[in-house]
Amino acid sequence: MEWEVVIGLEIHAQLATKSKIFSGASTAYGAPANTQACVVDLGMPGVLPVLNHEAVQMAIKFGLATGSEVAPRSIFARKNYFYPDLPKGYQISQMELPIVGEGVLEIRLEDGTVKKIGITRAHLEEDAGKSLHGESPGMTGIDLNRAGTPLLEIVSEPDMRSAKEAIAYMKKIHSIVTYIDICDGNMQEGSFRCDANVSVRPKGQEEYGTRAEIKNLNSFRFVEKAINLEVERQIDVIEGGGAVVQETRLYDSDKHETRAMRSKEEANDYRYFPDPDLLPVEIDNETIEAVRANLPELPDAKLQRFISEYELSDYDADVLTSSRPMADYYEIVVKASGGEAKLSANWVMGDFSGTLNKESTDIKECPVSAEMLGGMIKRIADNTISGKIAKQVFEAMWQGEGDADAVIESKGLKQVTDSGAIEKLVDEIITNNPGQVEQYRSGKDKVFGFFVGQVMKASQGKANPAQVNQILKDKLKP
Amino acid sequence: MHNKTLSELSAALQAGEFSSTELTQSYLDRISSLDPQINAFVTVTQQLALDTAAAADKRIAAGTAAPLTGIPLAQKDIFCTEGVKTTCGSKMLDNFISPYDATVIENFNAAGAVMLGKTNMDEFAMGSSNETSYYGPVKNPWDINKVPGGSSGGSAAAVAARLAPASTGTDTGGSIRQPASLCGITGLKPTYGRVSRYGMIAFASSLDQAGPMTRTAEDAAMMLNCMAGFDERDSTSAQRDVPDYTANLNDSLQGLTIGLPKEYFGEGLDAQVGSAVEAAIREYENLGAVVKEISLPNTHLAVPTYYVVAPAECSSNLSRFDGVRFGYRCDDPADLEDLYKRSRGEGFGAEVKRRIMIGAYALSAGYYDAYYIKAQQLRRLISDDFKRAFEEVDVIMGPTAPEPAFGLGEKSDDPITMYLSDIYTIAANLAGLPGMSVPAGFVNNMPVGLQIIGNYFDESRLLNVAHRYQQVTDWHARTPEQFK
Structure with missing residues (x-):
């Protein structure tokens, strides 16, 4: 059977703000563990988030750069789950009313054709910290430097039909966010990464197949490999009489495989609700126009x-x-x-x-x-x-x-353009190669290249080629 | 010394009648001899208090004193205080020494006020009787077999027993006003956003508000002057100027329109409490006020709405207490899940767990619309009731609590009856309006409070209305016999 691949991407672009999205701590990469986490990032009792307006400006920029709708009113929501590197026990994100709405992006495929890919939405959220395994035996360390770093999560429609298209789309987004200076695009440091939703369906079928989500892909190469692996796996499962399960999978670049992390049944109920500590983000036309005026x-x-x-x-x-x-x-x-x-x-x-x-x-x-x-x-x-x-x-x-x-x-690489000097070299070559002169004069034009080469060699490449040509032609005339 | 109001103490300190050190020591002595009877304090910060008092004395001598310089205060143990244990009444935070000060604490420190200690409270401010505290119940100074109300029970009892001239409280559904009523003191819950919530351990973020608990309305005005104001660290704090709340205390009440919601005088109200409130209203008529019956038709929805909104927010707010970074951690966790389950299971008390579970349920997939969204809609209806009422009246009056202080243990096994203690106070939190409780009489020798609800940011008027009443009554000046 012929299969069609369906891919949607959720790209996380780390916004290049100086401080975190809800605190004044620095976002600089690579500092010693927990030295860039203030009481707000640590989720201490009593602390409150305050929105970094630079992050809002950047989200607006992205909306305008992709021709997407910028929401006049958006709302921060809490996504509740327990994890040691999530200090508050919830992540502040956006759910029902994201800051950027629908848009369309054009990508250029290898054969030169242009394809439109829909952007569903883009929303602001805070990043979590990092769990450090293996630093001290039997213990897990927590580094909260990254906690609270602003992210723009850009969600696409399931419009891509191959890993190549997914890469083209991801590169396009990468190019846009770096063009408008809202993300440094550094994939090794995790500033730009994505989750890929992949499914397959028999060609011609309208309904989507069951999808699997591959988490945290941080290079274009990995995205391509992971998608292709996942497509193969899903086709094998279906052709072997099985069914694809909706689940979250992890790509292991060392073992060259994707493997299940958790199934839909095990998925958290995130209990989203509007964050009562933050006011709705109101964006008026004046603000939008001011951002547009400064768009590169x-x-x-x-x-x-x-x-x-x-x-x-x-x-x-x-x-x-x-x-x-x-x-x-x-x-x-x-x-x-x-x-x-x-x-x-x-x-x-x-x-x-x-x-x-x-x-x-x-x-x-x-x-x-x-x-x-x-x-x-x-x-x-x-x-x-x-x-x-x-x-x-x-x-x-x-x-x-x-x-x-x-x-x-x-x-001393200056080209020799002194015609006297070049003539001298030409004379020498003609004198030393009487046989070739004979051949040329008897009509073998190809020998001309030999003379040019000899002259250039004698000049150590410095003789002006056009002059050499001209002088040779004159001197070799019978 | 301990029978003076804040303004009297302030004047005496400036005049050099006694020093802040003497005053502070005298309160520390009272706490040490009398607090064992009522358990109002979780922590007494004796050395810190004396050091601050000494600094205040220098400031007074230098002539740079503010009105609260050198005045000893008790702080509810919900406010983070740098270097001092901040428990929120919970085992979960029994070992927590805050690395920073709440904005309210910073403001008092800047004013040169002296912190005597941290007051007992219902665990994470969840309770109406102060019986959910990990540190044991607070007892009502008017009768130590009765509850002081909650959650700011320690702060209310400390002021009633004259262990502090004034204290701070927080009010999510009545936690300042109800204990003020039950302990016979004055309590003010300001408009939501008037006082910064930064550093105040969150129970229900959209309802929590800090305010003063004092003997008189004038004292409350002095305290609010120090507490109120915009704080860039709290996005929900109001960007509005702070008036001098003492400026209009003596304004005439001639022509003031008082709304009496008929729903506040119906079934469930103790008849004698009702009579005391009616007597207070007559006093206002004598002062020139006009009384008008009004209706707040959605009043009956306030308690059920509150018990969806507040638990929903608390279930999320309390997730940070996970045993990972601070606070209680269980012994020898087997793995991460065990660490979470036992740290939270052992660290939280029953009422806190009950509310976290109610809240998590109300927010869960499939129930969110029926509970959380519905509650938000009802909240709007309740606010609209008040909006309509304030088109006709200047203030709304009624009882603060349906009955005087009840016996210790009397309701602790019956959460629903306990929740009804806040039936008259909760609506102001849902609407974000300011509300006060002022002493308005006694029933069976236990104090009764009159509640005054005002329009948004109308604290000056509330204080004026309360102050004028206190000029013609002496309920607020009475002291429990054992604490005279």
């Missing part, structure tokens, strides 16, 4: 602009706008190069990205600034160096040997 250019708009302003291909524009740091970097390169848009695109997408990947370096921390790369491209464009020599210059810049001009100077 979004990925889709930037892509269109790159195509028209820099005359890039759809593909190049798509790659360059996939992340805001990349797009920003490219634009500075173009500017510093004196407007060499195509050459800049080739370099940013080619050697530059390749080196970033090879060295596993973040664009913000890489040793070659956009100004430096642009400066080098300018030297290609004005014939100071050739494209081939540029690779050497780039490598030297990466090694911290200074900007392009300094490297060209110190290594």
